[in-house]
Every structure is written in structure tokens, then in C-alpha cells.
Amino acid sequence: MTGIETSSGAHSALWPAPLADRAVDATVTVPGSKSVTNRGLILAALAAEPGWLRRPLRSRDTLLMAEALRALGVGIEETVPDYSPGSHGAPGSAGGGEAWRVIPAGLHGPATVDVGNAGTVMRFLPPVAALADGPVRFDGDKRSHERPLHGVIDALRALGARIDDDGRGSLPMTVHGGGALDGGPVRIDASSSSQFVSALLLSAPRFNQGVEVRHVGAALPSLPHIRMTVDMLRAAGAAVDAPEAGGEPNVWRVSPSALLGRDLVVEPDLSNAAPFLAAALVTGGRVTIPDWPERTTQPGDSLRRIFTDMGGSCELTEAGLTFTGTGRITGIDADLHEVGELTPVIAAVAALADSESTLSGIAHLRLHETDRLAALAKEINELGGDVTETADGLRIRPRPLHGGVFHTYEDHRLATAGAVIGLVVEGVQIENVATTAKTLPDFPGLWSGMLDAATAPARRA
Incomplete structure (x- = not known):
């Protein structure tokens, strides 16, 4: 299958995805777009x-x-x-x-x-x-x-x-x-x-x-x-x-x-905010992203609507965007044609939902950094999920997931999707998490810092 061969050599290093032992509560400064x-x-x-x-x-x-x-x-x-x-x-x-x-x-x-x-x-x-x-x-x-x-x-x-x-x-x-x-x-x-x-x-x-x-x-x-x-x-x-x-x-x-x-002052990369907002949703916690713009053409702004539809709530203030999870995740039927780059993290959240999701309009993702549809289906299914490819997307039926290796195919958004699942599924290991440096430098540090903030509020940025 084109684009979903697993990595080898130095790139095959495994990163144990941190497990959240409580609801996240953090402010995460996302780098520029x-x-x-x-x-x-x-x-x-x-x-x-x-x-x-x-x-x-x-x-x-x-x-x-x-x-x-x-x-x-x-x-x-x-x-x-x-x-x-x-x-x-x-x-x-x-x-x-x-x-x-x-x-x-x-x-x-x-x-x-x-x-x-x-x-x-x-x-x-x-x-x-x-x-x-x-x-x-x-x-x-x-x-x-x-x-x-x-x-x-x-x-x-x-x-x-x-x-x-x-x-x-x-x-x-x-x-x-x-x-x-x-x-x-x-x-x-x-x-x-x-x-x-x-x-x-x-x-x-x-x-x-x-x-x-x-x-x-x-x-x-x-x-x-x-x-x-x-x-x-x-x-x-x-x-x-x-x-x-x-x-x-x-x-x-x-x-x-x-x-x-x-x-030009560069806005925060709102698509790269996706895994952090997802962390609030899947743990029933709260994450604030500073400097979220009131008006933007970035596709990542659609996360406010999509993740709210999946069970959370958000508020945009001078402090930024604060997203809060409720402890419940609802499946969605969503056409992601205009915001396809958000698909991997949305699919990860959907795999943890309490009802089925259908993600459509994203056949073009087969031509991205990897064949993202094939890769998401394969990796989530190998953790016990039930994901099938459709002509233009994915059908995701939630199942109890278990630990295992989540391959990334040198695709930064696959790595962050695996990290979201690893927050609530013990034993998930991300292959080549360093590929996130493509657009999100030091993702492991930001991810660990978000979890540290939940256990030490006084240190929160």
C-alpha cells in the first residue's frame, strides 16, 4: 500500500505516549502557523x-x-x-x-x-x-x-x-x-x-x-x-x-x-492546537491556547465547532481559546473536505467516542505525507479499533482499545493522533515521534508540560 511502509533504523525509536492519570488543566502556547x-x-x-x-x-x-x-x-x-x-x-x-x-x-x-x-x-x-x-x-x-x-x-x-x-x-x-x-x-x-x-x-x-x-x-x-x-x-x-x-x-x-x-506577526498554528484541545476532550479537562485569533483563515479554527459537536465547550477571551471537555465524547458525521489536515486527531478522538463517526470528503488525504486514510485505519485497528475506509473517508466504530505500537510513516499528524489515544489507553508507543518537528518543534516537551501542569498548577504557564 503506497506510503504506509513502516520506518526502520533510527526512525523506528519508540516513544511511550504519556498516560493521563487525571483531567488535564493547562495553558499551552502553540508555535506559529x-x-x-x-x-x-x-x-x-x-x-x-x-x-x-x-x-x-x-x-x-x-x-x-x-x-x-x-x-x-x-x-x-x-x-x-x-x-x-x-x-x-x-x-x-x-x-x-x-x-x-x-x-x-x-x-x-x-x-x-x-x-x-x-x-x-x-x-x-x-x-x-x-x-x-x-x-x-x-x-x-x-x-x-x-x-x-x-x-x-x-x-x-x-x-x-x-x-x-x-x-x-x-x-x-x-x-x-x-x-x-x-x-x-x-x-x-x-x-x-x-x-x-x-x-x-x-x-x-x-x-x-x-x-x-x-x-x-x-x-x-x-x-x-x-x-x-x-x-x-x-x-x-x-x-x-x-x-x-x-x-x-x-x-x-x-x-x-x-x-x-x-x-507580519504570525498567528499560532491552530491545526497544531488540535491534539491539545483533543486532550481536554478525551480526559474531561481544560486547555487554554493563548493568542487564538478572533478572525482567521486557518482551517484549524474549525476545531471550535467540531470538538464542541463531539461533546466539549469553548470560550474565546483575551486570554485565548479555552476548551473544556465534559467527560463524554460523541461521535460525529462530518464532511472534512475543507479542513482535511485535522482528520488524524479527529479520527483519534472518534475512536474513543461512545458512538459511531463518519468522516467524509477527504479522499485527497491519500496523497498527503502518507496515505493518511489507510494509515489511520491500520494503526487504530491494530490497537483494537474498528475503522474502515470508504471511498472518500473513514467510518469509525468505537471499541475498547489496548496498547501497542502506533506507526507514524514519517507523518507528523499521525504521531500527534497516536499521542491523543495514548492519553487514555495504557501502553501506546509512538514510532518516530521526532517526525512532529516537521511543523511542531518539541512536541514531546509540550505534551509532557501539559500533563505536568495538571499535577502542579502553580507551575502552569
């Missing part, structure tokens, strides 16, 4: 003047993006946060913490880009590389060769770029940058990844004619991520015509223009 950080880096690199990203996420995916942009000639200077008393630099404070200064420059090759297994890097950077002067080679982890890239490759060719991929429609490949790109109208099928659309939109202000992207396939997944791209483009000074603003359905237009250098 990967999606916002990597979009912000692209827009800042293409701007007409230097800009700042404050409180960016420092993780494997974002560091790969930063290193790739540096290889193309962009300057990225990292400041060291000052956590001394009175410095206003404490983690979680909007005015403090790490900041990256991005200094645009003439993009150039030859260069080599390591995408790792980051969808945002492998899809957002080829249009940037087409604007560079010289060849740019893209390669990455073994799994990156299996992930679809044809939407970006075919679209860039139609817009005037020259790309060598030996006809695979995937990595490895070389983009032969010509210093500019004509742009104009292009038709693509982005039904396998909304990132195909975002990739073209982000660089479009620098195309000679801008771009008109017309999606011609099945329903688009993860629309909130495209809305995020549109909002961030507009904030950087781009003129964007999009469907949600009354434009033509499935058509996005970006006019050629100079982009502004912004001073």
Missing part, C-alpha cells in the same frame, strides 16, 4: 522592499523554505529573542520572540532546493524559481517523489516556463528560470491539492501579465488555505479577484504589481 510562515516568506522574498516576520514557526518545513530562498539569493536575517526580565520577549507575547528580516534580491541560479516532504516548499517554490535567472533543481525525501506536482508543472509550462521532470509530473525536477515569466490565463485541475492554486497566486504579482487561474476539476479541497493566500496577497498590496468576493466560481485573478514589505 506553518502555512502563514511559508506564505509570508514567499511574499516577503518577492516584495519590493525588506519586510519582517515576527514569531515565525521554526520547524523543518519552514527552515527548508528559508534555506531554499537563501539559495536563490534572498537575505533572511534571524534575530535572537531576548527572554531576560522586562524584555517583552517571552514566548507567546505578541511583541516579543524571534523575528526574521527578509531582504529581497535578484533571484538567481544555479541552485538546489531540498523540499524534504513539505508540500508548501515543493509546490510554492517552482513558480519563484521560474522568475530566477538560472536553473533550480528540486529534490527531497523519498515520499516527496510520490506526491502530486503535475498541477504546478503543467501550469508553469503553459505560462511560459521550461521544466525538466522526465515526464513524471513529480520530483525530482529542474526549473530553468529565465528571469521573468509571461503569466496570463491557465487552466488546472487542483482537486488533489489546493496548494496548486496557492502556488501560482503567490508569485503572480511578479508575472508580466499576472495570472488567471481557472480550476477545472472536481471540488477543491482545503479552500480555507486558498482564502489565506488571497488575504495575505491583498495585505501585501496585490490586486486579487477571488470567488468568495463575488468573483467567478473557481477562478482567481491576480494583477501584476509590486508587493509591499510587511511587518
